[in-house]
Amino acid sequence: MTLPNAAENEHRTVKIREVGPRDGFQNEPETIPTAEKIRLIDALGRGGLKRIEVASFVRPDVIPQLSDGVEVLKGIELPEDVDRLVLVPNSRGLDNALGYRDLFEEVALFVSASETHNQRNINRPVAETMADVTKMGRRIVAEDLGFCAVIATSFGCPFEGKVPLDRVLDLAEQFAEAGATELGFGDTTGMCNPAYASRFFAAALERLPGIEITAHFHNTRGQGLANAYAAFEAGCRSFESSFGELGGCPVPAGSTGNIATEDLVSMFHEMGVASGVDLPGVIEAAKTAQSVLGRKLTSHSIVAGPVTWASPVG
Template identity: 60%
Template structure:
């Protein structure tokens, strides 16, 4: 095993990636208080909403209202997901309320068509314009590549195609590239082999941050995190309560749970900067709002107690 990073960066994506997958509308007030609690847990990066068309994802119709109402510590960097130039126009009306943007496309032509009704080449053309304008506005930019590890429609995705897209996003101005295991098809051996290839394709440059975005659809999420750590990845995206999943296709369940990720890393001696009990409180709050059990383990079992109180005599 390689020497593991001493510290990792975690971007919480539950308020966008998690909420958008919920079938019942979450009240804006509840979204705001959940984001505020997450902001008080020590998380330093959060993706809080997306400026998508309300008829496409009704859950995020209140993107502007959420951005204007949340109150998180000033050291928390807030990100919004931008689908296209129209979305960027809407977001820039609230430029003083966030710090970063994320753009996205798929490494699979079929998935990209089903998700945004564009070819990969068409998506890249549009995202270049978004990234250029976002950089001009002083925003940090991330490009996310969905289905990087496999596609439910096409099967294996050629790693070189993912590398080419990553390089195109870098050349367009992305300072961070996220590699998404959108439907939970990745395995640890694959993760360990692919990240060094993708880092090399990006020129092993410190100017571009490589981020892993794993889903726990088949229970391999944290194993994939460990494999990524083994090859030097120190940036991850996760969702509190294991919320989330890909809208296409059905059955693509949630992201790795932030509280499970934080618990594992801290137990391994890797600093996250996150207050795990405060994060568990946030998961309990979203469980109550949704009225159903969550997929995360730590929200049920609680953090590890190495010095538990003595049982009553």
């Protein structure tokens, strides 16, 4: 792995999608009040994040923390250039979402690359999920909505162990055939390492030309930012992260959160890679989340703040 110098990175940019309002909030033990969710999402929008995953159309008895998704979508006041994304698990969820078509711009569909994880997460075989994806994809495209796909456990499964790369990319190709223009690969329980991230994203970019490739890393074992850097070096320019390092995976217990948006932005900015994100603004939103949740969050930038350099002497 070779470290690019600042000059090489000067004109590079990355896209960062904020997933905390969905992936993060759903993993909190108690439901965050709707008004507080709206306050936090609006703060993220003011912080320069152009794509925010706001809600999920899942059964409220399964994920009660997100049962107020429609109210949140109606209540947020984001800049006009910010895209709102919703996650749907199946055709019934898409039916419900399309009843509020004017409240969002993008839809994300998902599957686990691991059969066992898919069964435990959404109680369906992978083949059944992908058959539904084909039908849902046509409907999403017909509605002129952005169609994103997410493949969980792309880098390893806590139940099955190693997940073959070809299996993951075969699923990605099926999503692309269904109309997806973006493929997100999730390290759902933090099993990836930088060497594999580099090989994985090089292969994905080669096999999926014309598709936006997005990296979604968790920091369960402390390798999240290293994996993001490795993916970047391999050519990936789109990332998902969660302010405050909120999130995790309910299957299995013990999986910690996504890489922190503010830590990811800080790393890229120090490398000379532009993200369009206001780092102090996102740090402030994460600090507000700490107050709302009544506990300390685990991102480093909340504590350390942005990197500042003293003026040179002389």
